[in-house]
Amino acid sequence: MSKATPSYVAKVSAARHRLWPGRAPLLGQLDLELTERCNNDCIHCCINLQENDSAAKKWELATDEITAILREAASLGVLSARFTGGEPLLREDFQDLYIFARRLGLKVMLFTNARLITPDLARLFARIPPLEKIEVTVYGMRRESYEAVSRVPGSFDEFRRGVGLLLNKKVPFVVKGAVLPPNWKEMEEFETWAITIPAMDTPPTYAMFFDLRGRRDSTAKNRLIRRLRVTPEDGVILLRRRGRAYLQEMRQFCGKFMGPPGDLLFSCGAGHGACVDAYGMVQPCLLMRHPDMVYDLKKGSLKDALTNFFPRLREETRAANPDYLARCARCFLKGLCEQCPAKSWAEHGALDTPVEYFCRVAHAQARDLGLLRDGERAWEVNGWKERILRYDN
Amino acid sequence: MTISLDAVYAVSDDVVAREIEGEIIIVPLVAGIGDLEDELFTLNETGRAIWDKLDGRRSLNEIIKELSAEYQAPPGELEADVLGLVSELARRRMLVAV
Numbered sequence: 001m002s003k004a005t006p007s008y009v010a011k012v013s014a015a016r017h018r019l020w021p022g023r024a025p026l027l028g029q030l031d032l033e034l035t036e037r038c039n040n041d042c043i044h045c046c047i048n049l050q051e052n053d054s055a056a057k058k059w060e061l062a063t064d065e066i067t068a069i070l071r072e073a074a075s076l077g078v079l080s081a082r083f084t085g086g087e088p089l090l091r092e093d094f095q096d097l098y099i100f101a102r103r104l105g106l107k108v109m110l111f112t113n114a115r116l117i118t119p120d121l122a123r124l125f126a127r128i129p130p131l132e133k134i135e136v137t138v139y140g141m142r143r144e145s146y147e148a149v150s151r152v153p154g155s156f157d158e159f160r161r162g163v164g165l166l167l168n169k170k171v172p173f174v175v176k177g178a179v180l181p182p183n184w185k186e187m188e189e190f191e192t193w194a195i196t197i198p199a200m201d202t203p204p205t206y207a208m209f210f211d212l213r214g215r216r217d218s219t220a221k222n223r224l225i226r227r228l229r230v231t232p233e234d235g236v237i238l239l240r241r242r243g244r245a246y247l248q249e250m251r252q253f254c255g256k257f258m259g260p261p262g263d264l265l266f267s268c269g270a271g272h273g274a275c276v277d278a279y280g281m282v283q284p285c286l287l288m289r290h291p292d293m294v295y296d297l298k299k300g301s302l303k304d305a306l307t308n309f310f311p312r313l314r315e316e317t318r319a320a321n322p323d324y325l326a327r328c329a330r331c332f333l334k335g336l337c338e339q340c341p342a343k344s345w346a347e348h349g350a351l352d353t354p355v356e357y358f359c360r361v362a363h364a365q366a367r368d369l370g371l372l373r374d375g376e377r378a379w380e381v382n383g384w385k386e387r388i389l390r391y392d393n
Numbered sequence: 394m395t396i397s398l399d400a401v402y403a404v405s406d407d408v409v410a411r412e413i414e415g416e417i418i419i420v421p422l423v424a425g426i427g428d429l430e431d432e433l434f435t436l437n438e439t440g441r442a443i444w445d446k447l448d449g450r451r452s453l454n455e456i457i458k459e460l461s462a463e464y465q466a467p468p469g470e471l472e473a474d475v476l477g478l479v480s481e482l483a484r485r486r487m488l489v490a491v
Contacts, residue, residue: 008440008478009485012418012433025413077413079433105409105420107431129424131431172431 025077026306029273030106031286032069032081034088034097035060036278040113040150042139044180044228046211046287046346048086060278063093065298067100069276072302080107080132084286086278089116095124107131113139114162114173115155122165133199134173136163140183141190148182172199179208179238180228187241203242208235209338209361212346214289229357232364239365250369255392257335258384263318263325265341265351267334271310274302284310287342290351293317317341319352328354332384333371337362394480396453398472402479403449405489410444417441419487426486434487436478443478449491453479 037056038048049056061069070081081101088094089112101108109132125134138159140146146156166173175194179187187206194204208230212222230238239246261267270284277283281294282305288294293313295305319325328339338358341351348355366372371387381387404410409420419434421427427434436444442464446456453475460475461468482488 007481008437008443008474009419009434009481009487010437011427012435023414074411079413079418102422103409105411105418105422107420107433127424128422131421131433133431 027076031275115158117162
């Protein structure tokens with residue numbers, strides 16, 4: 001026992017390495033996709049099903065199945081659960097699930113379009129705070145632009161009302177955008193509004209390099225999503241809007257995460273957390289829907305997925321596609337490129353096919369940062385380490 | 394805040410206490426426990442030893458006696474630690490007298 005301790009209680013950072021130096025709980029992050037259904041029908045969405053899709057609703061996990069997952073996740077040491085979708089507030093048992101998670105001592109991170117925030121729900125978030133800022137995606141600053149994206153009449157007013165309720169109850173939330181043809185001229189207006197939101201301590205982030213449908217369920221929708229993607233060159237201009245902060249981040253990032261990944265397909269953080277889809281399949285990340293890469297929780301446990309299934313996937317899933325081996329496996333832009341097995345699956349129905357769009361984006365970004373010269377292909381650059389060192393310094 | 398050594402304390406319903414990898418993590422359940430809305434709390438080694446005995450049944454005096462035997466430390470020294478921890482946790486609404 002100590003006499004000289006000034007305080008017995010310490011505030012802790014949720015960063016796992018600071019809480020448990022040298023060791024960490026088995027489960028670092030839990031994502032729960034509560035439903036794939038959404039009350040918006042966004043033109044660029046890679047997940048959403050119709051709000052009234054009765055077949056999807058029928059197959060969704062029941063309340064007690066989700067509470068059992070939350071209970072196991074808590075027992076594995078997770079601190080935070082992300083409730084996402086689809087629109088998670090569409091679930092009639094949302095409040096029960098939220099309170100259950102919070103009573104287990106979990107923080108809850110909610111991703112929502114805010115349309116279904118009610119006075120009751122705002123009061124609940126004020127009384128029992130999620131302990132993570134709610135994240136609200138904004139599709140436009142005006143009815144015309146918002147609803148050109150959401151494709152639901154009345155959705156803009158509902159979103160504004162939901163956000164107003166959160167503000168009124170002082171519930172901390174942040175906003176983020178999606179750069180799309182109907183709203184791209186409103187970015188400055190969006191950012192000017194965003195800085196008035198009390199919990200916004202950094203500028204809003206944007207989605208712009210959109211993913212195709214993770215379930216590979218609609219070629220028509222995929223065609224539309226492809227048309228909505230910004231060009232690599234415009235993407236670079238948009239990234240550059242953040243000025244020095246972007247360049248500083250890139251410098252740090254490139255110093256840490258560049259280098260050829262080889263033939264191991266999971267060189268990312270996939271499989272270190274658990275992403276449970278609406279039907280009880282655990283995915284190694286939110287995007288990965290390949291049937292051989294997911295684990296059925298109804299026949300097993302999170303612990304088994306984390307200790308047996310995912311480690312095996314990470315170790316054994318290797319590229320065989322000659323095009324991938326000749327390019328991606330040897331490419332030092334791995335840290336900049338969004339190429340991954342999940343995106344390869346969504347685009348091509350295989351885990352190891354290069355996704356040309358992400359390749360072009362990464363090359364455009366690398367040229368802009370001075371890591372590549374015009375006409376160079378990153379997998380052919382021999383002195384990449386020197387380039388990174390020069391850039392890092 | 395005056396703390397009586399005859400009082401019995403228990404963990405408040407306003408927080409959830411979890412043990413993760415050997416650490417006690419105190420998670421606010423309701424608003425107003427932390428200064429910021431996303432704060433979690435943990436205990437130092439001394440706090441942890443006392444915390445384990447705050448079960449809503451034993452008085453602080455009884456806890457001091459038990460700790461004194463376990464750690465072979467003078468009760469007077471332990472009293473300062475127990476009162477220090479309990480007043481800090483009670484001030485933060487993490488403990489309540491039962």
